[in-house]
Amino acid sequence: MAGLHSHHPPEDCLNCEHRHLRMFCNLTPEALADYDAIGIMMSHARGAKLFSEGDAARNVFVICYGQVKISSTSRDGKTMILKIAGPGDVMGLSAVLANVAHEVTAEAIEPCQVKTVRKQEFVDFLGRHGIASMHAAQSLSGEYLTVFHDAKRLALSGSAAGRLARLLLDWGTAAAPGKPEIRFTMALTHEEIANMAGTSRETVTRLLNQFRRDQWIVIKGASLTIVKPDQLERLTA
Amino acid sequence: MEAETKSGRLSTIAAHPLAELLECPPETGKLLNGTAACTVCEAGDVVFRQETECKGLYVLVSGQFVRSTERMKARLTLGPARAGELVELAAALGDGHHTYTLRALTQGTILLLTKESLQLAFESYPPLRMRLLEELAREVSRAYISCSLTRKTPARRQSAGANPG
Numbered sequence: 001m002a003g004l005h006s007h008h009p010p011e012d013c014l015n016c017e018h019r020h021l022r023m024f025c026n027l028t029p030e031a032l033a034d035y036d037a038i039g040i041m042m043s044h045a046r047g048a049k050l051f052s053e054g055d056a057a058r059n060v061f062v063i064c065y066g067q068v069k070i071s072s073t074s075r076d077g078k079t080m081i082l083k084i085a086g087p088g089d090v091m092g093l094s095a096v097l098a099n100v101a102h103e104v105t106a107e108a109i110e111p112c113q114v115k116t117v118r119k120q121e122f123v124d125f126l127g128r129h130g131i132a133s134m135h136a137a138q139s140l141s142g143e144y145l146t147v148f149h150d151a152k153r154l155a156l157s158g159s160a161a162g163r164l165a166r167l168l169l170d171w172g173t174a175a176a177p178g179k180p181e182i183r184f185t186m187a188l189t190h191e192e193i194a195n196m197a198g199t200s201r202e203t204v205t206r207l208l209n210q211f212r213r214d215q216w217i218v219i220k221g222a223s224l225t226i227v228k229p230d231q232l233e234r235l236t237a
Numbered sequence: 238m239e240a241e242t243k244s245g246r247l248s249t250i251a252a253h254p255l256a257e258l259l260e261c262p263p264e265t266g267k268l269l270n271g272t273a274a275c276t277v278c279e280a281g282d283v284v285f286r287q288e289t290e291c292k293g294l295y296v297l298v299s300g301q302f303v304r305s306t307e308r309m310k311a312r313l314t315l316g317p318a319r320a321g322e323l324v325e326l327a328a329a330l331g332d333g334h335h336t337y338t339l340r341a342l343t344q345g346t347i348l349l350l351t352k353e354s355l356q357l358a359f360e361s362y363p364p365l366r367m368r369l370l371e372e373l374a375r376e377v378s379r380a381y382i383s384c385s386l387t388r389k390t391p392a393r394r395q396s397a398g399a400n401p402g
Contacts, residue, residue, distance in 0.1 A: 072381060072384070072385040073385060074385055080385070082381075082384070093374065094374045094375075094377035094378050094381070095374075095378065096374075097370060097371045097373075097374030097375075098250050098371065098374040098375040098377070098378040099371075100249065100250055100375075100378055103378055103381035103382055103385075104381060126367065126370070127363065127367060130359065130360070130363065130366070133366050133367065133370055134330075136370060137330035137331045137366075137369075137370055137373060138330075138331040138332070139331075140327070140330075140331060140370070140373045140374055140377050141327040141328070141330060141331020141332045141373070142331065142332065143377045144327040144331075144336070144373070144376065144377045144380055145327065145332060145336060147377070147380040147381055147384050148306075148336055148337075148380065150384065151384050152306055152313065155313050
């Protein structure tokens with residue numbers, strides 16, 4: 001979960017001051033000029049659905065700023081959140097390249113700007129630029145790891161406290177890589193966090209209060225700081 | 238989406254045959270064959286271990302293998318891998334670290350296409366990269382669908398006295 005990003009929307013890819021920080025958009029000048037010429041920038045309000053599970057995959061979406069909830073329906077028909085995608089993340093790529101319908105639903109959880117590129121335009125772009133296909137491979141690899149770690153977290157963490165601790169640590173590490181302070185914006189509700197941690201909303205509320213009382217975390221509004229990561233890490237064992 | 242529909246979709250995104258995936262002009266084929274490393278392993282041998290650096294793309298030529306993952310003292314068996322399979326596309330093309338551990342169940346042979354030789358092959362014949370990228374996309378799609386088929390959302394607590402943990 002990335003909480004540290006600018007809310008100043010870039011006007012185009014060539015003048016985007018953040019592209020060096022983004023995995024996909026950090027392209028060579030030639031590829032960047034080509035990338036800038038394809039697709040359109042679209043702004044989405046909180047709650048807007050970019051695509052739904054089962055929809056034909058007609059576009060690839062690259063997040064410029066904002067956060068998007070990626071969810072799927074479980075066997076018992078309930079919604080489960082797989083990840084929170086942030087700036088630089090590419091959405092819909094696996095469905096477009098595998099030529100299948102979207103496997104997941106993408107919904108903005110805050111106002112966001114997304115570059116939307118038509119399927120064939122994007123595939124042609126990858127074909128023209130080796131660096132873009134390399135970044136696409138890294139993006140797909142990241143998606144694969146997300147699904148894998150999600151399944152692993154649920155299967156191998158014995159307790160709800162361990163699964164919640166793992167989730168907070170993962171989000172913290174993603175939002176503040178290498179920084180001494182592990183802080184991120186918690187954009188999800190307790191119900192949604194419960195969904196990701198494989199537990200109930202009541203348990204999430206109870207555990208977050210417990211972690212706060214133990215001074216392992218500090219919560220100020222939507223901002224969560226992990227003060228004692230080693231204690232949380234111990235819970236995941 | 239119904240579970241049956243999802244199961245049906247899994248079959249439409251099955252892995253493509255190896256010969257089709259690695260098909261390339263003779264000079265690119267020679268390049269890959271010339272640098273490929275062939276390893277014979279015995280039952281119980283670890284081909285690669287989770288979280289170690291991925292050296293390239295593994296082609297399972299013969300034998301039976303099993304994928305597993307572990308965290309601390311817990312281990313989870315992910316499933317079998319058989320001859321004819323291309324293994325660790327995600328690690329070879331992307332992240333660079335093994336997602337799981339691959340162990341031989343029987344005696345077998347494995348061909349390793351190193352990352353360096355793959356890179357040269359991609360430069361010599363770009364459609365190969367695109368084909369492998371599409372195969373990785375199918376693998377991601379299968380992972381999404383399998384995950385939603387196997388995962389159950391947690392039930393709400395039924396009584397105040399229940400232990401949710």
